[in-house]
Amino acid sequence: MKFKINQLNEVYVFSPWLRLFHWIMGFTMPVLFVTGLYIGNPFYIGSQGIEPTYAVANFASMANMRYIHFLVAYLLLAALVLRVYGYCINKGDRLLPRFDYFCWEGMFETIRHYLFLKKEHRLYLRNPLARLSYLGFYFLLAIQFSTGFAMYSMVNPNSWLAKIFGPLNFLFFDERVVHHIHHYVAWMIILFAIVHLYMVIRTDLMEKVGEASSMISGAKFFDKQPHDIRDLH
Numbered sequence: 001m002k003f004k005i006n007q008l009n010e011v012y013v014f015s016p017w018l019r020l021f022h023w024i025m026g027f028t029m030p031v032l033f034v035t036g037l038y039i040g041n042p043f044y045i046g047s048q049g050i051e052p053t054y055a056v057a058n059f060a061s062m063a064n065m066r067y068i069h070f071l072v073a074y075l076l077l078a079a080l081v082l083r084v085y086g087y088c089i090n091k092g093d094r095l096l097p098r099f100d101y102f103c104w105e106g107m108f109e110t111i112r113h114y115l116f117l118k119k120e121h122r123l124y125l126r127n128p129l130a131r132l133s134y135l136g137f138y139f140l141l142a143i144q145f146s147t148g149f150a151m152y153s154m155v156n157p158n159s160w161l162a163k164i165f166g167p168l169n170f171l172f173f174d175e176r177v178v179h180h181i182h183h184y185v186a187w188m189i190i191l192f193a194i195v196h197l198y199m200v201i202r203t204d205l206m207e208k209v210g211e212a213s214s215m216i217s218g219a220k221f222f223d224k225q226p227h228d229i230r231d232l233h
Helices: 016-038 056-059 062-089 099-116 128-155 162-165 175-206
Strands: 009-012 219-222
Touching: 016 175, 056 099, 062 175, 099 128, 128 162, 128 175
Parallel strands: none
Antiparallel strands: 009 219
């Protein structure tokens, strides 16, 4: 598209599939985190020696928490498939950054800006530091799905899940180690989400390109051409 100087230009970046994945992820992550903590260490009031009401005890049963955890995990996995589909039909939904000179240059430029060593950085559809951080996030998701399915497969050692993911329980000596990996990576994902929320708010207030609203409309607004506009071509 041709950019008009000193005028906001609307650029369509994110497909509906990426946006749907984003909001499903925003819903599923807290649910998975809380139910996962509960499964690892039940903490409802009854565990403190105080008799809970029947309704609370029934809802907070281990069977219910496990069911919710697994159901929401499958929902997140389905949303991830939509994320990949969005990438296939819309170039703005890039899964991987371009590992070239401009990527690394842009990443260090953005880091200097965030450390207040540089007043501003060039305009990006999605800056290289963010792209690399999302790649790290997908790596953490891969660990969670792999270790989660490995532990889940122990319920039925003859299932197809056990054949694919079961060996992880022995690769890391025993299921307890796999559990610890799953637990600590969950904390890393939650910390990533907190930093991500902060950076979105910061970008929205300082750069005013519609960072937050782009996950609703799919579009961002620029007064000049973004440095990575080639990602849309």
